[in-house]
Amino acid sequence: MIDRIEELRAAGAAEVAAATSSEALEQARVRHLGRRAELPNLLRGVAELPPEQRGAVGRAANVARKALETLIERRGGELAASELDAQLARDRVDVTLPGAPALPAGGLHLLTQTQREIEDVFIGMGFNVAEGPEVEHIHYNFDALNHDAAHPARLRSDTFYVADEVVLRTHTSPMQVRAMEQQPPPIFIIVPGRVYRRDSDATHTPQFHQIEGLAVDVDITLADLRGTLLQFARAIFGDERQVRLRPHFFPFTEPSVEVDVSCFNCTDGLLADGSRCPLCKGTSWIEILGAGMVDPNVFGYVREYGYDPERIQGFAFGMGVERIAFLKHGVSDLRLFYDNDLRFLRQF
Ligand code: PHE
Numbered sequence: 001m002i003d004r005i006e007e008l009r010a011a012g013a014a015e016v017a018a019a020t021s022s023e024a025l026e027q028a029r030v031r032h033l034g035r036r037a038e039l040p041n042l043l044r045g046v047a048e049l050p051p052e053q054r055g056a057v058g059r060a061a062n063v064a065r066k067a068l069e070t071l072i073e074r075r076g077g078e079l080a081a082s083e084l085d086a087q088l089a090r091d092r093v094d095v096t097l098p099g100a101p102a103l104p105a106g107g108l109h110l111l112t113q114t115q116r117e118i119e120d121v122f123i124g125m126g127f128n129v130a131e132g133p134e135v136e137h138i139h140y141n142f143d144a145l146n147h148d149a150a151h152p153a154r155l156r157s158d159t160f161y162v163a164d165e166v167v168l169r170t171h172t173s174p175m176q177v178r179a180m181e182q183q184p185p186p187i188f189i190i191v192p193g194r195v196y197r198r199d200s201d202a203t204h205t206p207q208f209h210q211i212e213g214l215a216v217d218v219d220i221t222l223a224d225l226r227g228t229l230l231q232f233a234r235a236i237f238g239d240e241r242q243v244r245l246r247p248h249f250f251p252f253t254e255p256s257v258e259v260d261v262s263c264f265n266c267t268d269g270l271l272a273d274g275s276r277c278p279l280c281k282g283t284s285w286i287e288i289l290g291a292g293m294v295d296p297n298v299f300g301y302v303r304e305y306g307y308d309p310e311r312i313q314g315f316a317f318g319m320g321v322e323r324i325a326f327l328k329h330g331v332s333d334l335r336l337f338y339d340n341d342l343r344f345l346r347q348f
Pocket residue numbers: 170171172173212213250253290291292316317318319
């Protein structure tokens with residue numbers, strides 16, 4: 001009986017030592033210490049043995065069972081540790097691998113595309129791109145741009161005030177003055193950026209984008225303005241385009257003009273089916289921007305930076321990016337630019 005117990009212990013110990021997974025170890029445990037295994041049954045049967053054998057057999061079986069339990073526990077610990085190591089090795093993240101580009105890259109918003117397209121045209125003509133603050137002092141937004149004290153754009157009903165003398169800029173023109181303070185002439189810049197007005201309907205949003213242009217040197221004329229804008233109109237709306245300058249008024253340019261581009265949607269205001277062109281409303285001209293020769297009074301504000309109104313001239317223009325995109329792509333409602341509806345955005 002004692003020999004049999006030693007056999008069972010040795011067989012169990014060998015199997016435990018040979019187990020290479022927690023699962024195999026558990027099977028070995030069931031086989032050697034489970035409810036139907038020989039060793040525990042032997043222990044349970046000790047009471048039926050002749051009294052003189054009970055002590056020795058019971059002790060031996062108990063020692064063998066304890067020995068196996070200890071071996072199983074130790075082996076279990078080893079296996080768990082090595083299985084965890086294996087798992088960690090398997091799951092290790094190699095941070096040096098290139099990232100998987102899981103998401104589609106998306107595209108540029110039509111307004112961004114349009115802004116960049118316009119920038120490219122002017123960069124091609126030698127202009128630099130400058131940007132200015134959206135929260136602006138009224139000195140730059142109005143005063144230095146020759147707006148008189150009663151100009152309606154100064155009203156709180158038209159313009160967002162941040163403080164008594166600070167507004168959300170209503171146009172990109174304040175950068176004309178800021179840029180001239182920063183560098184002496186000649187200066188050839190365009191200024192893209194957000195502007196703000198208290199307006200909201202199908203053709204106005206409270207925030208929109210403009211691109212300002214400023215060219216100042218000793219010999220700039222209205223003809224340069226016209227030529228520059230003709231080049232721009234042809235690059236954006238097609239080689240056949242013409243431009244037309246109509247007299248207008250802006251406080252900071254003199255003379256001031258509104259600039260029209262010949263309609264690219266019709267012939268003489270009529271569509272192929274003889275109906276009136278909706279884009280130019282039958283006039284065959286489409287207004288695209290405001291412009292003019294920089295008013296000498298504006299130079300007066302930056303005279304000390306090298307802008308002597310007796311010596312230099314310049315032109316300026318300002319256009320709405322939404323308006324250009326709207327015209328070029330036949331967008332029906334300005335608010336579509338800001339709704340973030342993918343069905344709209346994906347068309348461009
Ligand atoms: N700032 C003017 C506007 O927002 C546009 C403009 C710019 C006009 C430059 C003339 C010269 O309406």
